[in-house]
Structures are given as C-alpha cells and as structure tokens.
Amino acid sequence: MTSDLLAPRQAPPSRRLAGRGLVVGAVLAVALLVLRSVTAGWGPEALPDRLRDFVTLSTSVVIESLPFVFLGILISIVVRFWVPDRVMHRIMPRNPALRRVTISLLGVLLPVCECGNVPLARGFMMKGFSVPEAMTFLLAAPILNPVTIVTTYQAFGWDDGILLGRILGGFAIANLVGWLFSRHPQPELLLTPAFDAACRVADGHDHDHEATGRQRSRLRRGVVAFAEETSTMLPALIVGSAIAGAIQVGVSRDVLTVLGGNPIWSVLALMILAFVIAICSNVDAFFILAFGSTFLPGGIVAFLVFGAMVDVKMITLMRTTFTTAALVRLVAVVGLASLALGFGVNLLA
Amino acid sequence: MRDRLLSRWRGIALSLVGVVAIVWLAASGQLGLYIHPRYFEFTVVMAVLAGVVVVAAFAVVPTGRADASGHDDEDAHEHEHEHPPAAPRRRGLDLVWAAAGVLVIAGTVVALLVVPPSTLTTATVDQRDLNASAAVTDSGATENLVGSDTASFTVKDWASLLRQGAGDDYFAGKSATLTGFVTPDQSDPENVFYIARFIVTCCAVDAQPVGVPVYLPDWQQSYPVDSWVTASGGFSSNPSASSTQAIAFVPAEIEAVDQPAQPYLG
Numbered sequence: 001m002t003s004d005l006l007a008p009r010q011a012p013p014s015r016r017l018a019g020r021g022l023v024v025g026a027v028l029a030v031a032l033l034v035l036r037s038v039t040a041g042w043g044p045e046a047l048p049d050r051l052r053d054f055v056t057l058s059t060s061v062v063i064e065s066l067p068f069v070f071l072g073i074l075i076s077i078v079v080r081f082w083v084p085d086r087v088m089h090r091i092m093p094r095n096p097a098l099r100r101v102t103i104s105l106l107g108v109l110l111p112v113c114e115c116g117n118v119p120l121a122r123g124f125m126m127k128g129f130s131v132p133e134a135m136t137f138l139l140a141a142p143i144l145n146p147v148t149i150v151t152t153y154q155a156f157g158w159d160d161g162i163l164l165g166r167i168l169g170g171f172a173i174a175n176l177v178g179w180l181f182s183r184h185p186q187p188e189l190l191l192t193p194a195f196d197a198a199c200r201v202a203d204g205h206d207h208d209h210e211a212t213g214r215q216r217s218r219l220r221r222g223v224v225a226f227a228e229e230t231s232t233m234l235p236a237l238i239v240g241s242a243i244a245g246a247i248q249v250g251v252s253r254d255v256l257t258v259l260g261g262n263p264i265w266s267v268l269a270l271m272i273l274a275f276v277i278a279i280c281s282n283v284d285a286f287f288i289l290a291f292g293s294t295f296l297p298g299g300i301v302a303f304l305v306f307g308a309m310v311d312v313k314m315i316t317l318m319r320t321t322f323t324t325a326a327l328v329r330l331v332a333v334v335g336l337a338s339l340a341l342g343f344g345v346n347l348l349a
Numbered sequence: 350m351r352d353r354l355l356s357r358w359r360g361i362a363l364s365l366v367g368v369v370a371i372v373w374l375a376a377s378g379q380l381g382l383y384i385h386p387r388y389f390e391f392t393v394v395m396a397v398l399a400g401v402v403v404v405a406a407f408a409v410v411p412t413g414r415a416d417a418s419g420h421d422d423e424d425a426h427e428h429e430h431e432h433p434p435a436a437p438r439r440r441g442l443d444l445v446w447a448a449a450g451v452l453v454i455a456g457t458v459v460a461l462l463v464v465p466p467s468t469l470t471t472a473t474v475d476q477r478d479l480n481a482s483a484a485v486t487d488s489g490a491t492e493n494l495v496g497s498d499t500a501s502f503t504v505k506d507w508a509s510l511l512r513q514g515a516g517d518d519y520f521a522g523k524s525a526t527l528t529g530f531v532t533p534d535q536s537d538p539e540n541v542f543y544i545a546r547f548i549v550t551c552c553a554v555d556a557q558p559v560g561v562p563v564y565l566p567d568w569q570q571s572y573p574v575d576s577w578v579t580a581s582g583g584f585s586s587n588p589s590a591s592s593t594q595a596i597a598f599v600p601a602e603i604e605a606v607d608q609p610a611q612p613y614l615g
Binding site for chain 2: 017018019020021022024025026028029032033035036037039040041042043044047049050052053055056057058059060061062063064066067068070071074219220223224226227228229230231232233234235238239242244245248249251252277278279280283284286287
C-alpha cells in the first residue's frame with residue numbers, strides 16, 4: 001500500500017506514464033478503426049470460398065462469445081475485489097456436499113453462459129473456493145441460470161421431459177463431478193501450476209488488502225486483473241473458435257443428422273454435434289429446435305446438457321485453469337453421465 | 350519483464366481488437382452478418398464496457414510497471430515469486446509461447462479487422478443439407494402458410510411449402526417475388542439453381558440454408574454463384590429431366606441486386 005507520505009512524491013511520474021499510456025491506447029484504437037475501414041472496401045471474393053467461410057464462422061463464434069467472456073471477467077473482478085470474504089463464507093453451508101449444492105445454484109444469481117463462467121470460476125477459486133466447488137459451479141451454472149431455463153422453456157415447453165431432463169440432469173451431473181473430484185487427495189494438483197500460484201498469491205494479498213483497501217486502489221487492481229484475465233482467456237477463446245470454425249468447414253453434417261433418429265446413436269451423434277458446434281447454453285435450445293425435428297428427446301437432452309458443459313471452445317478455455325489429466329477425467333465423467341441421461345430419457349419418453 | 354508484458358498486454362491487445370471489430374460492425378450495420386439481431390444490444394453494451402476498461406488499462410498497467418520498485422505494486426512481488434530466474438530450457442519454452450501469443454494476436458487482427466466482413470457462401474450450403482432445417486420441414490407451420498396471403502412470403506416460406514409437397518394445385522397460378530443468393534442445384538447444375546438464404550438462430554455458426562429451385566437454362570452465364578438476385582414469376586412442374594425437384598420456380602423477370610442489409614433470415 002502506498003503510504004500517504006510516499007504518495008505525493010510518486011504521483012507525478014506515474015501520472016505522466018498514465019497519460020502517455022492513454023495517448024498510446026487512443027492512437028492504437030484509432031489506427032485499428034482506420035485499418036478496418038480501409039480493408040472493408042476490399043472485395044471478400046478475393047478469398048477462396050472455404051477459407052472465407054472459415055473466417056466468417058470463426059469470427060461469428062468470437063463475436064457471439066466475447067461479450068459473455070467480458071461479462072464473466074467483470075463479474076469475477078467484482079466478486080474478487082468488492083465482495084468481502086466474510087460474506088461469501090457466511091452464506092455458504094459448512095457441509096461440503098451442501099456447499100456444492102448451494103454453489104451449483106449460484107448460476108441463478110449470475111446469469112453468464114458457459115464461456116463467461118470460466119473466468120468467474122477462476123475468480124471464485126482466487127477467493128478461496130476449493131477446486132471441486134469451482135468445478136461444480138462451472139458445470140452447473142450454464143444450465144441452472146434463468147436465461148437458459150427460459151430459452152429452453154420457450155423452445156420445448158414441457159414436451160417429452162426435455163426441460164426437466166436438462167435442469168435435473170445438469171444439476172446431478174455437476175454435483176456428481178464435484179463429489180468425485182472432492183475425493184482427490186490433493187485437489188490443487190488438478191490446477192495448472194501458473195493458476196495455482198496465482199491463487200496462492202491472491203489469497204494472501206486479498207486478506208491484507210481488505211483491511212486497508214481503498215476504492216481507488218481496488219479499481220486499479222480490478223483493471224490489472226482484467227488485463228491478466230483477458231490475457232489468459234482470450235487466446236484460448238480465439239483458438240477454440242478457430243477450431244470450431246475449421247470443423248464446420250471440414251466436416252459434413254449429414255452423417256450426424258442421419259444418426260439423430262436412432263434411439264442409441266441419436267444420443268451419441270447429438271453429443272458430438274454439441275461438442276463441435278460450440279454455441280452458448282443460453283441459445284442452444286433454439287438451435288437444436290431449428291436444426292431438425294427428427295431427433296429423439298434423449299438425444300436433445302444429452303445435447304443440451306453435454307454441450308453446455310463441454311465443447312471445443314470450453315476445452316481450450318478450461319485448459320487455462322485445469323491440467324490436461326483433470327480435463328480428461330472431467331470430460332469422461334460428464335460424457336458418460338450425459339450418455340446415461342440421454343438413454344434414460346429415451347426409455348421414459 | 351517479457352512475462353509481464355505478455356501476461357497483461359496480450360489480453361489488452363486482443364480485447365481492443367475485439368471491441369473495435371464489434372463497434373465498427375455495429376456502426377456500419379453489419380453485425381447481422383455474424384449474430385442474430387436479438388443479441389445486438391447486449392453485444393454492443395458489453396463491447397463498450399470492455400472498451401472503457403481497456404482504455405483504463407492503458408493508463409493503469411504502465412504505472413503498475415513503473416511502481417514495481419516502490420511500495421504500491423503487489424503484483425510486482427507476485428511475479429518475482431512466481432518466476433525465479435529462468436533456466437535456459439525454460440527460456441526457450443517462453444520464447445515459443447511468446448511467438449504463439451503474437452501469432453494469435455496477428456491472426457485475430459487479420460480475421461476481425463483485415464478480412465472484409467462477408468456472408469457465408471455456397472461452400473457452406475454444400476456442407477449442410479439445403480432445406481433440411483426444421484424451419485422448412487415442420488408440417489405444422491406449413492399448414493398455417495397454406496391459405497395465407499402469399500405477398501409477404503419469404504424464401505423460407507416458399508421453401509417449406511415445396512418441401513412439404515403442397516401440391517401442383519396449390520402452386521398453380523401463384524406468383525412470387527424472391528430475393529436470395531444463387532447456389533447450384535446438385536442434381537442438375539446446368540439448368541437449375543436455388544435462390545437461397547441462410548436461417549440464423551444465434552450466430553452464423555448455426556446458419557442453415559433454405560432455398561427455392563429455379564429453372565433457368567444456362568443461368569451461369571448471367572448470374573454467378575453466390576451473387577444476389579431478385580426474381581418474380583410463377584411455379585410449374587420442373588422441366589429439368591435430371592433435377593430431383595418436382596416443382597420449380599420459373600422466373601418471368603430476374604435481375605442482379607446488391608446483398609441486402611440483413612442477408613440472413615431469423
């Protein structure tokens with residue numbers, strides 16, 4: 001903390017730097033706008049069709065997800081720096097299983113869809129949530145949030161148990177995964193070393209910070225945290241979107257849609273579709289509704305549950321935080337559970 | 350130093366590129382090429398909010414660096430703890446990561462700010478079944494169309510009537526005006542093309558093509574694939590011998606037009 005004695009002496013050079021930074025930023029922003037305006041005049045026909053569609057598709061995933069990632073990062077910053085630890089711990093039950101149940105319902109208050117939830121889950125861990133708790137949140141929040149529930153209801157109503165299957169199935173799977181990982185003797189080994197280190201530091205600092213914290217310093221730390229979180233999240237988002245775009249251009253959908261009508265294969269086919277299409281849980285119900293009427297309800301539920309938890313883009317985003325080994329186990333458990341859920345719904349419906 | 354540069358400026362740079370791209374698309378009315386109009390407001394609001402933080406970051410982040418020797422900067426300590434002096438191999442790996450980071454930024458600039466905004470093309474029509482979307486295969490919606498005023502019908506409406514087999518009787522004497530892009534009929538590319546549109550429910554990734562078959566021998570001479578046309582005329586049984594479509598649109602008039610401001614159907 002800057003003591004009041006030191007502040008006046010340090011202010012001038014740092015203010016000058018801040019001013020210079022602002023100028024650089026403004027110049028850069030204008031330069032990028034000019035670049036965009038100039039290149040927009042070029043005909044897109046110059047590119048071969050497939051390459052052009054690859055760029056269009058990848059860009060559309062980025063433009064669709066970016067606002068959610070920004071929102072997730074901003075909310076996570078508010079949680080990290082403005083919500084006192086006391087509050088978080090007071091409202092949470094003591095019992096680990098009950099804690100995870102409570103955490104899986106947090107999405108109702110924080111309606112961010114899956115890509116925004118990764119930075120939020122990171123924020124929670126820096127705030128002292130355990131790894132299995134953060135995983136439970138990460139998997140449950142995209143499904144148990146008001147926007148997703150409303151859009152799923154709009155798309156399917158109460159037909160065939162799709163809405164209930166999604167809500168209850170998502171809740172159960174998220175808590176199952178949380179419980180499984182809570183059996184791990186050293187859950188912090190599930191984290192990438194860099195993120196684990198960041199958590200330790202944040203933990204130490206946030207405590208003494210809170211005692212002396214001042215609004216201005218918190219804003220500064222918030223901005224720096226935004227820079228650091230975007231540095232981790234956005235490259236992952238962009239690489240994930242590019243992979244999603246490439247799959248769209250490279251793989252024909254016919255096979256998946258043909259398999260969609262078979263009770264066994266429909267579940268698997270739609271899970272693969274969910275994995276490659278990588279769209280937000282807030283809107284995927286509309287997508288699958290529009291995509292085909294031949295799909296069986298079990299396949300649709302599996303699509304809506306699995307896709308909200310795991311897809312190409314999510315894997316790259318989650319890899320920023322969890323080790324590959326942890327992700328493989330997570331995807332295996334979520335995949336098998338979604339498969340079982342899909343078969344179950346097909347049996348009942 | 351390089352660590353710090355990457356661990357912060359990479360995100361700032363990418364955020365700035367994304368924000369500029371979104372704001373420019375919104376201002377030039379082309380956001381609809383990528384996402385459904387219902388997300389316009391949310392997207393623009395979040396881009397502007399993120400833009401404010403990015404601007405603040407340009408002021409705050411360099412100060413953080415300058416203060417590293419002072420008392421204020423907790424983050425300076427963080428980095429010292431995290432990264433002890435790098436071993437040679439570790440430095441090599443860092444270089445690779447740095448190069449990858451620069452590559453991602455460069456690729457993002459090219460994709461978002463250099464490649465001109467564009468709709469999807471026939472390459473994607475080939476990839477996804479034309480007229481396989483529930484929007485045109487759902488019989489309930491089509492029943493409502495029969496008996497409605499055809500003046501307001503879009504490519505989607507006509508495509509679903511054809512797909513549902515509304516019958517020769519229904520199409521006899523009906524006239525229509527259709528606007529869409531040109532894409533060849535796979536079964537008779539010489540004589541038949543589709544006037545097609547993409548239906549987008551969320552973003553361009555979920556675009557599904559719908560189209561109405563048009564019988565016009567040697568159409569390629571005048572209307573290149575992926576160019577936009579407006580045609581008016583009527584329907585008749587398809588004169589093409591090899592096309593799989595029983596009924597085709599036979600244009601009385603057809604002209605090349607500019608791509609409409611909202612090229613996708615909702």
